[in-house]
Amino acid sequence: MSCQEVLVVEEIEPYVEGHVKAIAHDIGCTAKIFGKQNKHLSREGELFRWQIQGALKEFIPEFVPKRDFTKDKEAKERPKKKDFCVDCQYDIVLDKLEEAAESLGQKPVLVGDPGCLVTVADKLDAKYAIGSAVGVADGLSKVGIDERAVAIFGDSAFFHTSIPAICNAVHNRSNILMVVLDNKASTTSGFQPHPGVVRDAMGRGAPALDIAQIAHACGVQNVHTVEQDDLDSTLKETFRKALSHPELTLIIVRFPLISRLE
Amino acid sequence: MTHKILNGDEALAFGGLSSGIKLVTSYPGSPSSGTVETLIDLAEKHDIYVEWSSNEKVAMEMGIGASYVLDLRIGNSLMFLATTILKSFVCSSWGSFIRCPEKSSQSFC
Numbered sequence: 593m594s595c596q597e598v599l600v601v602e603e604i605e606p607y608v609e610g611h612v613k614a615i616a617h618d619i620g621c622t623a624k625i626f627g628k629q630n631k632h633l634s635r636e637g638e639l640f641r642w643q644i645q646g647a648l649k650e651f652i653p654e655f656v657p658k659r660d661f662t663k664d665k666e667a668k669e670r671p672k673k674k675d676f677c678v679d680c681q682y683d684i685v686l687d688k689l690e691e692a693a694e695s696l697g698q699k700p701v702l703v704g705d706p707g708c709l710v711t712v713a714d715k716l717d718a719k720y721a722i723g724s725a726v727g728v729a730d731g732l733s734k735v736g737i738d739e740r741a742v743a744i745f746g747d748s749a750f751f752h753t754s755i756p757a758i759c760n761a762v763h764n765r766s767n768i769l770m771v772v773l774d775n776k777a778s779t780t781s782g783f784q785p786h787p788g789v790v791r792d793a794m795g796r797g798a799p800a801l802d803i804a805q806i807a808h809a810c811g812v813q814n815v816h817t818v819e820q821d822d823l824d825s826t827l828k829e830t831f832r833k834a835l836s837h838p839e840l841t842l843i844i845v846r847f848p849l850i851s852r853l854e
Numbered sequence: 855m856t857h858k859i860l861n862g863d864e865a866l867a868f869g870g871l872s873s874g875i876k877l878v879t880s881y882p883g884s885p886s887s888g889t890v891e892t893l894i895d896l897a898e899k900h901d902i903y904v905e906w907s908s909n910e911k912v913a914m915e916m917g918i919g920a921s922y923v924l925d926l927r928i929g930n931s932l933m934f935l936a937t938t939i940l941k942s943f944v945c946s947s948w949g950s951f952i953r954c955p956e957k958s959s960q961s962f963c
Contacts, residue, residue, distance in 0.1 A: 722881075722883075722909075723909065748882075751908045751909075752881065752908055752909040753909050753911075778882045778906070781882035781883050781884060781887050782882065782887055782891070784882035784887065784906045785906055786906065786908060787908050792905065792906075793890075793894055793904055793905050793906045794894060794897060794898075794904065
């Protein structure tokens with residue numbers, strides 16, 4: 593028995609969907625394949641349970657969910673912060689940035705990366721892929737938005753693919769503000785090391801690369817580092833200064849206490 | 855006969871080991887991280903090289919490089935590559951780069 597209709601439910605791009613279509617075509621299967629390409633599921637945003645439920649209802653008319661998931665309830669149903677997330681102070685950083693911007697009458701456009709920034713995702717204006725924040729923010733800034741574009745990303749994302757975007761931003765005279773939240777590990781996925789930490793995958797000692805030095809070497813003129821202990825005293829003023837000068841700036845906020853790799 | 859209960863991540867790791875992998879390169883991100891974490895624990899015992907690479911591109915290219923070993927007849931290497939694309943999509947390629955294209959292998963040799 594072959595099926596007549598297929599619904600592909602997958603995160604991010606319709607990758608499996610495209611391949612299923614290609615295979616179906618090659619073997620002469622005429623089943624209809626639904627998913628993100630024909631807008632059965634949204635290509636933007638996270639794939640929440642209410643969206644999956646909606647797609648299933650549309651796909652199988654007799655489908656009755658055991659529990660009703662709705663868009664407005666989804667945020668409340670997210671798990672509470674636990675384990676290492678309890679000590680996370682990323683929301684304080686975002687608050688300080690907001691306070692600094694407010695005191696200047698600004699409302700910057702905040703572009704984030706996946707990873708630990710999901711804890712403050714509701715405060716971001718856009719999020720794409722790991723290492724994309726600098727490029728996305730720079731692209732926004734180049735099409736004439738009035739507000740300052742701010743790229744916020746982690747230390748792992750810095751080494752991942754942010755460095756080429758920073759070189760590009762320097763060379764093409766970008767004026768975005770870049771904020772690196774440095775917790776010295778790829779924390780969300782389980783404290784894996786990256787080139788900026790002192791241990792490698794096997795737990796052996798390894799040379800750690802310095803984010804500020806690399807940013808300088810890439811040609812960023814304004815590089816500032818704020819330590820976790822100085823969030824209250826220094827961070828807001830550092831943001832204020834950076835937001836008042838429309839020059840390419842990189843601010844590193846260091847959270848060494850969270851890391852298990854130091 | 856001994857039995858071991860494995861989750862999917864671990865099964866992938868043991869499958870890779872029994873197929874003779876020599877190199878594991880990956881960028882962390884669920885759900886593939888568990889496979890690499892399992893292989894880190896077994897690396898010494900099975901004499902394989904494991905690293906967390908700085909991104910997926912580097913991880914994949916190291917895998918491609920390692921796969922050239924077969925063409926260069928240096929050793930009997932199989933390549934295992936687990937890489938995470940866009941943070942949550944697992945792309946596992948089993949020995950798909952064992953042979954490099956004829957042309958490039960000639961110039962390489």
